[in-house]
Amino acid sequence: MLYTIEYLTEKIKESEKPYDLDKITAAYEVANDAHKGVKRSSGEPYITHPIAVACILLEFYMDTDTLCAALLHDVVEDTDVTLDSLRKRFGDDVANLVDGVTKIGQVPLNNTKEEQQAENTRKILIAMSKDIRVIIIKLADRLHNMRTIMYRPPEKQRKKALETMNFYAPIAHRLGMSAVKEEMEDISIKILDPYGSKMIEDMLNKHKEQRDTFIDVIKNRIRDRIQDIQPPPTIEGRVKSVYSIYKKVYVKGKSFDEIYDIYAVRVIVSTVIECYNVLGIIHDIFKPIPYRFKDYIATPKPNRYQSLHTTVIGREGIPFEVQIRTYEMHNTAQYGIAAHWKYKAGISGKVSGEKRFDWIRHIIEQQQDTDDIEQIADAIKVDLSPDDVYVFTPKGDVITLPAGSTIIDFAYAIHTQVGNRMTGAKVGGKLIRFDYQLHTGDIVEVMTSSSACPNRNWLEIAKTNEARSKIRSWFKRECRDENIREGMTAIENEFRRNKMIPDDEFIQDLAHIQHFDNKEDFYAAIGYGGVILSKIMQRAKDMYSARHGASDATEDSSGIGYTGRRRSGVIVDGMENCLVKFAKCCNPLPGDDIIGFITRGYGVSVHKTDCMNVQSSPPEDKERWIKVAWAAANESDSYNATIDIIAEDRTALIADVTAVIAGNRIPIRHITAHNLKNGNGNIIVTVEVASVEQLTNLIARICKISGIISAERTGIV
Numbered sequence: 214m215l216y217t218i219e220y221l222t223e224k225i226k227e228s229e230k231p232y233d234l235d236k237i238t239a240a241y242e243v244a245n246d247a248h249k250g251v252k253r254s255s256g257e258p259y260i261t262h263p264i265a266v267a268c269i270l271l272e273f274y275m276d277t278d279t280l281c282a283a284l285l286h287d288v289v290e291d292t293d294v295t296l297d298s299l300r301k302r303f304g305d306d307v308a309n310l311v312d313g314v315t316k317i318g319q320v321p322l323n324n325t326k327e328e329q330q331a332e333n334t335r336k337i338l339i340a341m342s343k344d345i346r347v348i349i350i351k352l353a354d355r356l357h358n359m360r361t362i363m364y365r366p367p368e369k370q371r372k373k374a375l376e377t378m379n380f381y382a383p384i385a386h387r388l389g390m391s392a393v394k395e396e397m398e399d400i401s402i403k404i405l406d407p408y409g410s411k412m413i414e415d416m417l418n419k420h421k422e423q424r425d426t427f428i429d430v431i432k433n434r435i436r437d438r439i440q441d442i443q444p445p446p447t448i449e450g451r452v453k454s455v456y457s458i459y460k461k462v463y464v465k466g467k468s469f470d471e472i473y474d475i476y477a478v479r480v481i482v483s484t485v486i487e488c489y490n491v492l493g494i495i496h497d498i499f500k501p502i503p504y505r506f507k508d509y510i511a512t513p514k515p516n517r518y519q520s521l522h523t524t525v526i527g528r529e530g531i532p533f534e535v536q537i538r539t540y541e542m543h544n545t546a547q548y549g550i551a552a553h554w555k556y557k558a559g560i561s562g563k564v565s566g567e568k569r570f571d572w573i574r575h576i577i578e579q580q581q582d583t584d585d586i587e588q589i590a591d592a593i594k595v596d597l598s599p600d601d602v603y604v605f606t607p608k609g610d611v612i613t614l615p616a617g618s619t620i621i622d623f624a625y626a627i628h629t630q631v632g633n634r635m636t637g638a639k640v641g642g643k644l645i646r647f648d649y650q651l652h653t654g655d656i657v658e659v660m661t662s663s664s665a666c667p668n669r670n671w672l673e674i675a676k677t678n679e680a681r682s683k684i685r686s687w688f689k690r691e692c693r694d695e696n697i698r699e700g701m702t703a704i705e706n707e708f709r710r711n712k713m714i715p716d717d718e719f720i721q722d723l724a725h726i727q728h729f730d731n732k733e734d735f736y737a738a739i740g741y742g743g744v745i746l747s748k749i750m751q752r753a754k755d756m757y758s759a760r761h762g763a764s765d766a767t768e769d770s771s772g773i774g775y776t777g778r779r780r781s782g783v784i785v786d787g788m789e790n791c792l793v794k795f796a797k798c799c800n801p802l803p804g805d806d807i808i809g810f811i812t813r814g815y816g817v818s819v820h821k822t823d824c825m826n827v828q829s830s831p832p833e834d835k836e837r838w839i840k841v842a843w844a845a846a847n848e849s850d851s852y853n854a855t856i857d858i859i860a861e862d863r864t865a866l867i868a869d870v871t872a873v874i875a876g877n878r879i880p881i882r883h884i885t886a887h888n889l890k891n892g893n894g895n896i897i898v899t900v901e902v903a904s905v906e907q908l909t910n911l912i913a914r915i916c917k918i919s920g921i922i923s924a925e926r927t928g929i930v
């Protein structure tokens with residue numbers, strides 16, 4: 214068969230359908246020009262292929278735009294013609310169909326996967342075909358390629374046959390296009406198992422004459438009994454497809470004799486009532502085999518197939534299957550979804566909406582009487598979860614990710630090392646940004662380098678917890694020093710933004726609250742993302758304002774201030790883990806008698822019992838004073854205490870005082886000195902001590918320094 218534009222034109226005219234021949238011819242001319250000089254493996258001009266595809270679609274009575282798209286289906290991928298130019302010349306529909314066919318043609322099909330993977334791939338192919346005509350064109354394309362497969366090298370033949378068997382034939386089946394399905398399977402099985410399929414063909418051929426006679430006899434007997442029906446029914450007899458017999462012999466392990474339905478006779482009538490009438494007549498002529506009757510008219514198959522099936526035994530003792538259906542059912546059985554264009558020429562096959570459909574339930578609910586192609590196409594819209602995206606590796610493995618996922622999620626879903634070493638990725642051959650959101654059907658190629666490593670901002674970009682936790686553990690392991698630096702910088706920046714100037718102790722305390730042993734671990738955790746800074750900031754702010762905040766002015770009507778320290782060295786009566794701070798007015802030290810004041814919102818402030826502010830507390834605050842006590846001394850605990858020193862003014866006085874303090878290994882927090890009007894000097898020094906005892910000892914030593922007039926503990930700094 215030589216496919217030429219003349220042949221196609223003739224067939225179009227024969228169809229007597231309202232095709233736009235000018236548009237189709239124009240599409241042919243663009244395609245013919247684009248493919249000029251290129252030959253198929255068969256040696257024929259390339260243009261014969263798109264014409265053949267258009268011819269197949271014409272047999273399905275597909276519309277003008279589908280035929281145009283069929284003629285143009287390879288130009289965008291294989292030639293210089295652009296999608297835009299097609300859009301301008303032939304409109305959105307044709308351009309979108311060509312684009313769709315090109316895209317699903319690029320999906321890599323993995324032939325080695327188990328059934329679930331294959332099923333996913335099939336669903337994605339259908340889902341990618343937003344317009345159902347896309348997949349119908351693709352099936353016609355593949356069918357013609359299979360018809361001419363013998364011109365390809367053997368390894369290509371095998372690959373294409375496997376793909377056809379695994380993906381395209383099941384899709385054709387799902388769409389109810391049984392003629393396409395059977396032809397694809399029969400061609401493929403000959404390539405995949407030449408020996409096995411030859412055996413079946415031989416067995417079938419062996420008794421060909423006998424069989425032909427047998428079928429003719431049966432047809433005549435049926436025809437005799439139903440000749441009253443007008444218009445006269447069509448009666449067809451045939452041997453079932455090679456592959457359907459092959460499956461029964463080799464897959465189900467039946468012997469050739471056991472197969473009932475090698476022969477099938479079909480009776481096609483005009484009405485449903487006639488179907489059941491004919492069934493009764495058949496059962497009267499031949500002996501039905503029990504349990505072999507199936508009523509697919511009352512209960513259509515999921516792919517909309519309808520027929521009555523019964524298996525009977527003739528006089529010769531040979532069983533055969535009889536299928537009874539109306540012409541319309543017959544069309545649906547042959548062409549499936551495509552048959553609907555036959556009755557509704559010019560109708561669009563676009564799938565509207567993103568609704569998820571339960572295909573089987575839909576069919577049962579809708580019954581078989583809908584002719585609305587929108588509904589049918591909707592029903593075919595496969596049941597992939599709308600919350601997920603399904604993308605391919607270059608080998609055709611399907612990776613399922615939550616919607617919104619990025620190439621980072623994809624890379625880590627493949628393997629941790631692929632993620633850690635990713636330098637970038639291509640989708641459909643084009644480099645894309647890291648924050649590109651993947652779409653169902655994308656083919657993602659990850660580029661890696663052994664020297665590459667994750668970037669910290671991937672944590673913000675990645676969508677899946679899996680990817681994020683893998684990135685975090687990489688940072689945790691690989692770069693502790695860097696993490697610590699990152700964490701410190703992050704904290705500084707965040708605190709500065711909040712106008713907080715934390716000291717080391719504050720950070721240390723914050724680290725403890727987050728269950729870190731030391732602040733390095735804490736910084737590192739912030740660095741690799743184990744601690745999300747924004748999540749702990751509120752607490753940090755509360756802590757900070759408890760220590761430095763406006764509480765001085767607002768909380769204590771008496772003007773009591775606080776030291777900037779929080780210690781766990783105090784037990785508050787009846788309260789565990791109570792936030793405690795020390796009042797600045799008296800700076801209590803372990804050993805002092807103390808009492809607590811319940812503040813509004815910042816825990817308990819601890820005063821010395823003999824503090825002025827306790828003595829002068831207003832009666833209405835009486836309820837807020839509670840009992841507190843020093844806990845067992847902890848070596849690492851230390852407290853601020855201030856000493857007020859008066860001395861004769863002399864050189865090196867300050868040096869002597871600080872030398873004594875340092876000699877006792879007591880840290881100095883703050884020191885000021887100035888001259889009094891009477892000529893004496895005044896030094897006020899704040900030190901860090903563990904107890905009253907230590908402070909008392911220190912004061913005693915200071916008093917021994919020459920020229921010291923007095924040295925006293927004081928509450929006010």
Ligand code: MN
Pocket residue numbers: 262286287354
């Ligand atoms: Mn093609």
